[in-house]
Every structure is written in structure tokens, then in C-alpha cells.
Amino acid sequence: MVPPVGSAAIKSGSSDAKAWLLLLPALAFLAVFFLVPLGQVVFFSVMDPGFTLKHYTSFLSDSFYWRVLWGTFQTAGIVTIFALLMSYPLAYMIVRMGGHFATVMLLIIAMSFWTSFLVRTFAWMVILGNNGPLRAILEAFGWSPAPQLLFTRFSSTLAMVHLLIPFMVLALYSVMKKIDMNFVRAARSLGATPFQAFHRVFLPLSAPGIVNGCTLVFIMCLGFYVTPVLLGSPREQMIAGLIGTQIEEFLEFGEASATSVILLLVTLAIFAIYNRFVGLDKLWG
Amino acid sequence: MTALDSRANSAARGMLAGENGTMTKAYLEIRDLVKSYDGWQKAVRGISLDIQKGEFVSFLGPSGSGKTTTLMMVAGFEKPTAGSIRLGGREIAPVPPHQRNIGMVFQNYALFPHMTAAENVGFPLRMRKRPAAEIAKRARDALAMVGLADFAGRQPRELSGGQQQRVALARALVFEPDVLLLDEPLGALDKNLREHMQVEIKRIHRELGITTIYVTHDQTEAMTMSDRIAVFSQGAVEQFAPPLDVYLRPATRFVGGFVGDSNFLDVTRGTDGGLTAAGLGALDLPAPEGDRFHGLIRPEAIGVWRGGEAGEHCIVSFTVEALVNYGDSVLLIGGGHGLSLRARIPFVQATDIHEGNTLQLAWRRRDMHLIPA
Amino acid sequence: MNLVLAFALVVALFVVGPLLIVVPMSFSTATSFEFPPPGYWLGYYRAFFADARWTQPVINSIGIGLATMLLTILLVIPASFAMVRQRFFGRSAVNLMLMMPMIVPHIVMALGYYSYFSHLKIIHSPLGVVLAHTCLSVPVSYLIIAAALKGFDRNLERAAMNLGAGPLRTFWEVTFPVLRPGFLIGGLFAFIHSFDEAVVAIFISGQAASTLPRKMFDSIRIEADPIISVVSTLLFGVVLLAVISPLIWRVVVKRPV
Numbered sequence: 001m002v003p004p005v006g007s008a009a010i011k012s013g014s015s016d017a018k019a020w021l022l023l024l025p026a027l028a029f030l031a032v033f034f035l036v037p038l039g040q041v042v043f044f045s046v047m048d049p050g051f052t053l054k055h056y057t058s059f060l061s062d063s064f065y066w067r068v069l070w071g072t073f074q075t076a077g078i079v080t081i082f083a084l085l086m087s088y089p090l091a092y093m094i095v096r097m098g099g100h101f102a103t104v105m106l107l108i109i110a111m112s113f114w115t116s117f118l119v120r121t122f123a124w125m126v127i128l129g130n131n132g133p134l135r136a137i138l139e140a141f142g143w144s145p146a147p148q149l150l151f152t153r154f155s156s157t158l159a160m161v162h163l164l165i166p167f168m169v170l171a172l173y174s175v176m177k178k179i180d181m182n183f184v185r186a187a188r189s190l191g192a193t194p195f196q197a198f199h200r201v202f203l204p205l206s207a208p209g210i211v212n213g214c215t216l217v218f219i220m221c222l223g224f225y226v227t228p229v230l231l232g233s234p235r236e237q238m239i240a241g242l243i244g245t246q247i248e249e250f251l252e253f254g255e256a257s258a259t260s261v262i263l264l265l266v267t268l269a270i271f272a273i274y275n276r277f278v279g280l281d282k283l284w285g
Numbered sequence: 286m287t288a289l290d291s292r293a294n295s296a297a298r299g300m301l302a303g304e305n306g307t308m309t310k311a312y313l314e315i316r317d318l319v320k321s322y323d324g325w326q327k328a329v330r331g332i333s334l335d336i337q338k339g340e341f342v343s344f345l346g347p348s349g350s351g352k353t354t355t356l357m358m359v360a361g362f363e364k365p366t367a368g369s370i371r372l373g374g375r376e377i378a379p380v381p382p383h384q385r386n387i388g389m390v391f392q393n394y395a396l397f398p399h400m401t402a403a404e405n406v407g408f409p410l411r412m413r414k415r416p417a418a419e420i421a422k423r424a425r426d427a428l429a430m431v432g433l434a435d436f437a438g439r440q441p442r443e444l445s446g447g448q449q450q451r452v453a454l455a456r457a458l459v460f461e462p463d464v465l466l467l468d469e470p471l472g473a474l475d476k477n478l479r480e481h482m483q484v485e486i487k488r489i490h491r492e493l494g495i496t497t498i499y500v501t502h503d504q505t506e507a508m509t510m511s512d513r514i515a516v517f518s519q520g521a522v523e524q525f526a527p528p529l530d531v532y533l534r535p536a537t538r539f540v541g542g543f544v545g546d547s548n549f550l551d552v553t554r555g556t557d558g559g560l561t562a563a564g565l566g567a568l569d570l571p572a573p574e575g576d577r578f579h580g581l582i583r584p585e586a587i588g589v590w591r592g593g594e595a596g597e598h599c600i601v602s603f604t605v606e607a608l609v610n611y612g613d614s615v616l617l618i619g620g621g622h623g624l625s626l627r628a629r630i631p632f633v634q635a636t637d638i639h640e641g642n643t644l645q646l647a648w649r650r651r652d653m654h655l656i657p658a
Numbered sequence: 659m660n661l662v663l664a665f666a667l668v669v670a671l672f673v674v675g676p677l678l679i680v681v682p683m684s685f686s687t688a689t690s691f692e693f694p695p696p697g698y699w700l701g702y703y704r705a706f707f708a709d710a711r712w713t714q715p716v717i718n719s720i721g722i723g724l725a726t727m728l729l730t731i732l733l734v735i736p737a738s739f740a741m742v743r744q745r746f747f748g749r750s751a752v753n754l755m756l757m758m759p760m761i762v763p764h765i766v767m768a769l770g771y772y773s774y775f776s777h778l779k780i781i782h783s784p785l786g787v788v789l790a791h792t793c794l795s796v797p798v799s800y801l802i803i804a805a806a807l808k809g810f811d812r813n814l815e816r817a818a819m820n821l822g823a824g825p826l827r828t829f830w831e832v833t834f835p836v837l838r839p840g841f842l843i844g845g846l847f848a849f850i851h852s853f854d855e856a857v858v859a860i861f862i863s864g865q866a867a868s869t870l871p872r873k874m875f876d877s878i879r880i881e882a883d884p885i886i887s888v889v890s891t892l893l894f895g896v897v898l899l900a901v902i903s904p905l906i907w908r909v910v911v912k913r914p915v
């Protein structure tokens with residue numbers, strides 16, 4: 001007769017070991033090829049060659065860097081707001097109308113979503129370019145000569161709104177499509193006007209989507225490199241672009257590292273706030 | 286069908302307990318089985334059951350009472366925290382699930398979505414390394430047995446719920462398991478299909494004579510299908526007995542309340558040693574051991590008293606508070622003398638009864654079953 | 659309501675419009691970015707396919723993407739099994755670790771890889787890009803594969819064992835085939851992520867191992883090479899095909915005869 005199997009302790013011990021064994025490849029890989037380079041960034045930000053905080057003090061005492069940081073926040077905020085204002089009605093109509101309209105709209109969103117940032121950035125390059133259609137149109141309407149559009153804050157902001165709308169729409173849509181329309185119907189039957197029903201019932205229920213979409217877009221914007229570098233004004237860099245310049249042009253690893261750590265901390269802080277109020281797993285649930 | 290037939294014969298050679306008067310040693314012996322998932326709360330708290338070869342046993346009980354957990358331990362998917370399970374005299378705790386030779390039908394059928402019906406049914410034979418020709422033939426036979434000969438090439442998602450259910454049954458039987466376990470197999474089917482499948486499962490059980498454990502929380506299903514019912518409550522078996530015993534002579538108040546509709550009266554032993562019930566007086570019943578009892582009287586055992594010699598009847602006056610019409614019968618809810626009662630009477634006897642009426646109800650004294658409190 | 663609908667349509671137009679402009683550009687005869695094109699020809703397509711400075715990055719990107727995909731799912735599949743099926747101390751910390759590469763801005767990692775891989779002498783090599791891209795692809799791949807695993811009905815495994823399959827056979831005969839689509843999608847996302855990733859590649863792939871996004875970036879920034887419009891059109895075409903082909907499939911296959 002075999003003794004009754006498995007005291008709880010032994011059982012959980014062996015399953016722990018199994019779990020760690022299965023996780024070993026992924027964790028070891030990430031430790032060597034993710035944590036180490038990340039740690040290096042932090043390390044170099046305080047070494048030159050001995051321990052020093054001068055990269056941080058020079059960053060924090062120079063108004064240029066503050067302007068970059070503030071400008072980055074501003075741009076990210078503007079992009080987020082515009083993306084939300086444009087995406088919300090679209091996502092709303094997709095769930096309200098359904099059918100072919102929804103299919104076509106989601107198709108358009110998916111198309112844009114999957115098309116490389118570089119392709120889309122290039123498209124804006126053409127549209128806003130000196131020989132591009134937008135200036136031609138402006139001039140046709142009598143604004144002559146039309147202002148320089150490319151390589152301004154306007155161009156990179158516009159392009160980022162375009163680039164990030166699909167993310168916002170999908171974040172909103174995934175929450176909205178789960179909202180039971182009977183809530184809205186119930187509100188209407190209880191005497192609410194269409195606007196009241198939307199404002200008092202649908203909008204609050206879609207709030208998680210708004211929070212998710214805005215967090216996602218804001219964070220992506222903060223660290224955005226490609227588009228601001230290609231389309232934006234070289235004099236008004238965003239923080240990611242600044243890091244790039246510090247590496248490429250000046251080979252200033254200490255400064256680049258300190259700037260990176262600051263960007264990282266800001267990003268982590270936003271994630272932490274999100275996690276505190278919503279729960280991180282909801283962001284990509 | 287040959288393989289299945291030979292099995293049927295050997296099983297049919299009668300080993301049902303008590304049929305020939307002798308209690309054969311149990312085929313499946315469950316002893317003091319305990320299961321705790323978290324080492325703290327017990328999902329199963331010391332269950333002992335002796336199941337005879339060829340018997341059809343139902344596990345009946347409310348949700349969360351430990352039926353599935355017990356079944357999982359028999360099948361080998363959960364390890365018992367304590368206790369033993371013996372099959373044909375052999376302890377099966379050390380035997381891994383795939384070597385237990387126990388067939389199981391899962392609640393959601395668990396048909397492999399990437400295999401056809403025939404491949405699903407052939408799977409256990411393939412695992413047993415049977416030759417391809419034999420696999421094909423036996424899978425075909427098993428599908429024919431459940432009436433799905435023409436559906437062999439279908440994928441599970443191309444089958445209806447009832448058909449999937451049959452494929453699962455065929456798959457669980459094709460390798461001639463020693464025991465068949467069914468975990469609420471009909472739960473997802475509509476009422477008509479469920480009744481049809483009940484008959485079907487009983488037919489197959491009769492043909493094959495396979496020892497079967499059938500989990501359900503539908504009491505009618507358990508009553509109509511089983512040789513014996515094990516009534517589960519909170520991880521323990523309250524009673525293990527043939528259906529009529531469970532219904533007429535429930536061992537505990539829980540069983541009496543769970544199976545069928547019921548009235549419970551507080552019965553106590555009077556100073557003279559006889560039994561009395563609150564609101565009724567002396568009961569004039571043979572008194573078993575004990576001082577306090579729950580007196581169980583089924584609503585359908587109560588009738589309207591139209592006068593005459595009381596004799597063996599218990600008569601109470603009763604005011605109707607509510608009246609529920611079921612079409613064929615009428616449920617009277619009300620009471621009198623501090624007693625509340627439910628009585629179910631045939632429709633034709635109730636045409637002149639209305640809410641607020643006071644009438645006399647009666648039942649035969651021996652129809653009251655006493656459960657020690 | 660009509661106003662909202664009209665606005666939604668305008669937004670949709672804003673989303674597609676710019677995408678469509680790359681198509682006529684690719685047939686343009688202009689030598690710089692100019693719209694509308696002064697004339698049309700196929701010359702830049704010919705130039706693209708004949709120019710190793712463009713075709714090599716395409717090949718590099720595909721190779722790096724495939725290697726990344728393979729490596730990523732090899733790491734992520736066992737990890738997902740542990741995360742979904744086991745309860746152990748430190749599970750939520752591990753979860754955070756697996757998601758971390760998605761949280762850290764890519765430009766930060768680009769800097770990290772730049773100095774780390776210089777040190778390891780694998781900068782400007784495909785190997786370095788694959789290692790970096792694998793880290794960055796882990797989260798998305800993990801999300802997909804773990805979700806597939808969560809949706810997997812464990813009764814299928816129980817049924818297999820009950821029917822006589824040992825643990826190993828159960829995995830190969832039931833678990834793996836049923837989950838294969840999920841694994842493939844997880845891998846596909848890793849591939850796409852690698853194929854599209856620009857920032858890290860810009861800094862560490864160099865000339866020799868240049869990926870397509872890096873080449874496109876340079877081409878836009880430095881050269882203003884019109885071939886970029888051909889590449890853009892081809893990439894857009896692939897996406898278009900991938901996005902609408904399920905739809906076409908549905909229409910063609912389900913059309914009543």
C-alpha cells in the first residue's frame with residue numbers, strides 16, 4: 001500500500017521547481033540581453049569615470065534641457081488630446097453602427113495600424129513637403145507663399161496624431177464593444193435625452209478605454225524617436241531625439257545615459273500611477 | 286461489436302450486489318478519501334464508498350459538494366490528500382491516469398478539436414498500439430453503437446451538442462475500460478435531448494454491464510438511472526442507497542430536503558416515552574433510538590380529508606395561504622396550529638379550494654419518516 | 659448623430675488618405691519628393707530590385723525577423739506554461755519582468771545596446787540585432803501565447819491521459835496541435851515586431867546588418883532617395899493584402915452558389 005500522496009508542502013515545492021525550470025531560458029535571456037544593457041545605461045549615467053552626478057546636475061541646471069523635457073510633455077499632451085478627440089467619435093460610431101460600416105472602418109484602422117511608422121512618416125514628408133499637395137492647396141486658396149510646414153513642431157505633431165490614432169481607436173473600441181447597449185436604451189426609457197444617455201451612461205462606461213488609450217498614446221509619444229527626428233524641427237527636439245543626438249553627434253554617453261534615465265523614470269512613473277489606479281495588466285488585457 | 290459483446294456478456298453474468306443474496310467484495314472501494322486543494326480547506330472530507338461490479342452509481346449533490354473532485358481522484362487527475370482507492374482489490378494511487386483504464390466523459394466533452402469523430406474514438410486504441418485495421422473497425426463499431434456511424438469523418442465543431450456527447454461516450458467506452466465515469470454529461474443539453482440520452486446511456490450500460498459512476502445535480506436523473514445514489518453535501522456522502530430508499534427513507538435532514546419536496550416536523554420524545562410532534566400531539570409511531578427527530582412527510586403523501594374514521598391517519602386543520610397550480614396537481618401552502626405545511630394534491634380534488642379556505646388535511650401515520658436530529 | 663457620423667468619416671479619411679499617397683509617388687518620374695507627380699513610369703521599381711543597397715536590407719530584415727521569431731517563441735512557450743499553469747512565489751515579479759521590454763522606451767534600450775554590444779563585439783552584426791529584437795518581442799509574444807494557453811481547456815489533456823496517453827504523448831498529440839495556431843500567431847507578432855522595429859536597429863545594425871527600417875530612415879533623412887516610395891508602396895501593399903485577404907476569402911468562399 002502506497003502512503004497517501006503528497007503533503008501540500010512537498011507538492012508545492014516540486015511545482016515551484018518546475019515553474020522556475022520552465023522560466024529559466026526566458027529569464028536568463030532577458031537578464032543577459034535586457035537587464036544588463038539597461039543597467040549599463042543607469043551605470044554610465046553616474047560614472048565619468050568615477051561616481052559622479054554631474055550629468056544629472058548639468059541636465060537639471062540647464063534651461064535647454066528643461067525646455068526639451070517640457071516641450072516633449074507638451075507635444076505628448078497635445079497629441080494625446082487630439083488623438084482622443086478624433087478617435088472617440090470614430091470608435092463610437094463603429095460600435096453604434098456595426099455592420100459593413102464597422103467592418104470598413106476597422107479595416108482602415110487595421111491597415112494604418114500595421115503599416116510601418118516609417119512608411120507613414122514618409123507619406124507625411126510628401127504631403128507636407130515644399131513641393132507637396134498641402135502647400136499647393138494653401139497657395140491655391142490664396143495663402144501665398146504658404147508657410148514652411150515640414151521640419152516644424154506642427155508637422156511632427158500632426159504626423160504623430162495620425163500615427164497614434166489607430167492605437168487610440170483600438171483601445172477605445174475594445175472597451176466600447178463590451179458596453180451593453182441596453183444600458184443606453186434603459187436610460188432613454190427612463191427619460192434621458194440622447195445626449196444625456198450618452199453623457200451619463202455611455203461616456204462613464206467607456207472611461208476605462210479613454211484612460212487606457214491616453215496612457216498608451218502619451219507614453220508612446222514621450223519616447224517617440226523616428227517621426228520627430230524626421231519631420232520635426234531640429235531646434236525643438238523631443239527627448240528621444242535629444243538622446244539620439246547625444247549619442248550620434250557628440251558621443252556623450254554619460255549625458256545620453258542621464259537623459260535616458262530621466263526619460264525612463266518619467267515613463268515608469270506614469271506606468272506606476274496607472275498601475276496604482278487601474279492595474280497594469282489591464283493596459284494590455 | 287465482438288469485443289464489446291464479450292465484455293457485455295462477462296459483465297452481465299451478474300455481479301450486482303444483493304441479487305443473489307450474497308454481498309460480493311466491492312469492485313471499486315473508496316476508503317476515507319480526503320482532498321484538500323490548499324492544505325487548509327477540505328473539498329472532500331473522508332468519503333467511503335463500496336461500488337459493486339456492473340453497478341450504476343450516481344453522485345448527486347449541490348454545486349461545490351465535491352462530486353467532481355471525487356471523480357478526479359478516481360480518474361487519477363487529482364491526488365488524494367489521504368485515503369485509498371482500490372479497483373478490483375488493487376490500490377490505484379500509484380497508477381498514473383493513463384494506465385488506469387478508466388473511461389471518462391467530461392462535462393464539456395473534451396473532444397480533441399483537431400481530430401475527426403473517428404480519430405477521437407480511435408485515439409485510446411492508438412495509444413494502446415493496436416493495429417490500424419483494428420482501430421478503424423472498433424472505432425466504427427463504437428460510433429455505430431451510439432448511432433453515429435455516418436458521422437465518422439466530422440470534426441467535433443461540425444457536430445451538435447448531443448452528437449458530441451455521443452462521440453465522447455463512444456471514445457470513453459471503445460477501449461473497454463474497467464470503470465466509466467461521467468461528469469454531468471447531459472448538463473449542456475436541452476430537456477428533450479437530455480431525456481433521450483438518459484435512455485441511451487442506460488441502454489448502453491445494460492448492454493455492456495460496465496461499472497459506472499454518473500455525476501449529476503439533477504435528482505430526477507439520479508432517481509431514474511441509478512442502482513444506487515450517493516448524496517453529497519459539503520465534501521461528505523450523506524447517504525449511499527438505492528433511489529427509493531433515498532427518497533422514502535433519507536438518512537439525514539439534508540438528503541430529505543435535497544431530494545424531492547418535503548415537510549419537516551419537529552418530533553420529540555414525550556415524558557411517557559412516546560413520540561409527539563409540535564402542533565400534532567402524540568404520533569403513535571414505533572419509536573427508534575433517540576430523543577429528537579425530524580419528521581419527514583412528503584407533500585404528495587398528504588391529502589384532503591373528507592371525513593370518516595381517522596384510523597391510521599393523522600389529521601390537521603389547515604388554512605390555505607397560497608396555491609400553486611402545476612396543471613396536473615396543485616401545491617397548497619399554508620398551515621395551522623403553529624405548523625406550516627406544503628401539500629400536493631391531484632388537480633381534480635382541488636377545484637373547489639381557494640386561498641383563505643380552511644380545510645382538513647390528512648396523511649397515513651406510517652408515511653412519516655423519522656430522521657434522528 | 660449625422661454630424662458625429664460625418665466627423666467619424668473625416669477622421670477615417672485622415673487615417674487612410676496619407677497612406678494612399680505613397681502609391682502614385684512610387685510610379686512618379688520625379689527625382690525628389692513631389693506631389694502630384696510630374697509623370698509616371700516603373701523606373702524606380704526596376705531600380706529598387708536592382709540595387710543591393712535596398713535588397714540587402716530587405717533580406718537582412720527577413721532573416722533577422724525569422725531568427726527573432728524562432729528564438730522568441732522558444733523562450734516564451736515554456737515561460738507561458740509556467741506563468742499560466744503554476745502558482746509559485748514571485749510570479750507577479752516574473753510577469754513584470756516579461757513585460758518590462760514593452761515598458762522601457764526603445765531609445766533607452768538603443769543606447770544600452772549600443773554600448774553593451776560594442777563591448778561584446780556584436781555591434782553592427784545581425785546577431786546583435788536578433789538578440790535585441792528577441793528581448794523586445796518577448797512581451798507581445800508572451801501576451802498572445804499566454805492568452806492562448808489560458809483559453810486552452812485542460813480537460814483535453816485529462817481526456818488524453820484518461821484514454822491512455824502518457825504525459826509526453828499528451829503534449830505532442832493534444833496540447834501542441836491544439837495550441838499551434840496560438841504559438842504561430844505569437845511567433846508572427848515577434849516577426850512583425852522585429853521587421854518593423856526602427857529605433858534599436860538604427861543605432862546597432864550598422865551598414866553591414868542594416869535592416870529595412872534603418873535603410874528607410876537613412877534614406878529619408880539623408881538621401882531623399884525616391885526609391886523609398888517604392889519600398890513604402892510594397893510594404894503598404896503587403897499590409898493591405900494581409901488585412902483584406904480574410905475578407906475577400908469570406909466573400910469568395912461563402913458566396914451562395
Ligand SMILES: Nc1ncnc2c1ncn2[C@@H]1O[C@H](COP(=O)(O)OP(=O)(O)OP(=O)(O)O)[C@@H](O)[C@H]1O
Pocket residue numbers: 322323328346347348349350351352353354355502
Ligand atoms: N482546482 C481546484 N482548486 C481549488 N479548489 C477547488 C478546485 N476544484 C474544486 N475546488 C473546490 O472544491 C470544492 C468541491 O468542488 P467540486 O468541483 O468537486 O464540486 P462539484 O460537486 O463537482 O460541484 P459542481 O456541481 O458545481 O460541479 C469546491 O468548494 C471548489 O471550490
Ligand SMILES: [Mg+2]
Pocket residue numbers: 352353354
Ligand atoms: Mg463538478
